[in-house]
Amino acid sequence: MKALLTALALSPTLALAQDMDFSKVQVTATPVAGNVHLLVGAGGNIAVSAGPDGVLVVDDQFAPLAPKINKAIDKLSKKKIQYVLNTHWHFDHTGGNPVFGKEGLIVAHDAVRTRLSAEQKIFGQPVAPLPKEGLPVITYDNQMSIFFNGEEIRLTHFPAGHTDGDTVVYFTSSNVMHTGDQFIVDSFPFFDMENGGTVEGYVRNLEKILQTLPPDVKIIPGHGPLAKKEDMERMVAMLKESTAMVRASLAAGKTLEQVKAQSLGEKYKSWSNAFIKEEQYLEMVYKGLSASAKSPAAPAPAPAPGKK
Numbered sequence: 001m002k003a004l005l006t007a008l009a010l011s012p013t014l015a016l017a018q019d020m021d022f023s024k025v026q027v028t029a030t031p032v033a034g035n036v037h038l039l040v041g042a043g044g045n046i047a048v049s050a051g052p053d054g055v056l057v058v059d060d061q062f063a064p065l066a067p068k069i070n071k072a073i074d075k076l077s078k079k080k081i082q083y084v085l086n087t088h089w090h091f092d093h094t095g096g097n098p099v100f101g102k103e104g105l106i107v108a109h110d111a112v113r114t115r116l117s118a119e120q121k122i123f124g125q126p127v128a129p130l131p132k133e134g135l136p137v138i139t140y141d142n143q144m145s146i147f148f149n150g151e152e153i154r155l156t157h158f159p160a161g162h163t164d165g166d167t168v169v170y171f172t173s174s175n176v177m178h179t180g181d182q183f184i185v186d187s188f189p190f191f192d193m194e195n196g197g198t199v200e201g202y203v204r205n206l207e208k209i210l211q212t213l214p215p216d217v218k219i220i221p222g223h224g225p226l227a228k229k230e231d232m233e234r235m236v237a238m239l240k241e242s243t244a245m246v247r248a249s250l251a252a253g254k255t256l257e258q259v260k261a262q263s264l265g266e267k268y269k270s271w272s273n274a275f276i277k278e279e280q281y282l283e284m285v286y287k288g289l290s291a292s293a294k295s296p297a298a299p300a301p302a303p304a305p306g307k308k
Contacts, residue, residue: 164196
């Protein structure tokens with residue numbers, strides 16, 4: 001199931017999503033902490049804050065799953081959805097926007113509205129824009145807060161990582177963080193370099209998040225099970241090891257094919273998934289580091305999501 005969901009999440013076209021039988025997908029809810037619950041179905045993980053002010057949702061998977069998502073939310077609260085937060089623009093996290101945007105206000109980084117408003121491409125394949133009702137109506141630049149259900153919900157933008165519009169959402173009183181696809185559990189990540197993502201930015205952002213994690217925080221990753229600090233530490237270790245290996249290969253004048261023929265070892269064998277095998281991951285790192293060597297200095301890191 002993990003491999004199927006990863007493939008669905010990161011497929012360069014909508015074909016797999018369109019072919020999937022959503023009638024067989026189950027949407028389940030698990031309490032995390034405070035007002036926050038984790039919803040899992042198909043696509044990106046959903047966070048739900050349910051409390052006296054109503055409902056706030058972080059990401060919304062695919063439109064065909066909206067009735068099931070609503071049913072799962074109704075078990076948590078009968079109150080209205082007030083806000084829908086998008087962690088980034090990818091369709092496995094925003095596909096439900098046209099449905100949920102009719103009820104709540106969609107909030108995202110500036111770049112998310114820009115990308116959702118027009119046709120985009122992933123691996124050269126087109127992704128259609130969303131209709132008006134699926135677009136963010138509130139956008140921000142670096143950091144913003146929503147005070148809802150008795151706590152500050154802090155949105156922090158991390159530039160040039162998974163995409164150019166990544167948001168990490170931190171529920172300050174519940175002590176829960178939703179990272180979007182800036183962090184996934186024990187799988188090779190996807191750097192959407194056609195849409196502002198970078199290898200070095202992804203690593204830098206995740207290191208910054210890790211360094212400033214509040215004590216005992218519970219982490220909702222973009223994909224995978226509920227996580228802890230040590231899960232993020234494993235991801236950072238893999239990123240450092242793999243990027244160091246590729247940098248050394250580049251310095252030695254090795255070709256892409258030579259780098260792809262190398263291995264990260266048995267330790268990361270299980271990190272390959274239906275969309276990104278180890279060779280594909282190394283190819284992204286090779287191309288990303290090659291491009292960054294020819295580019296200007298990267299932008300300054302974002303402020304810590306758990307601190308102001």
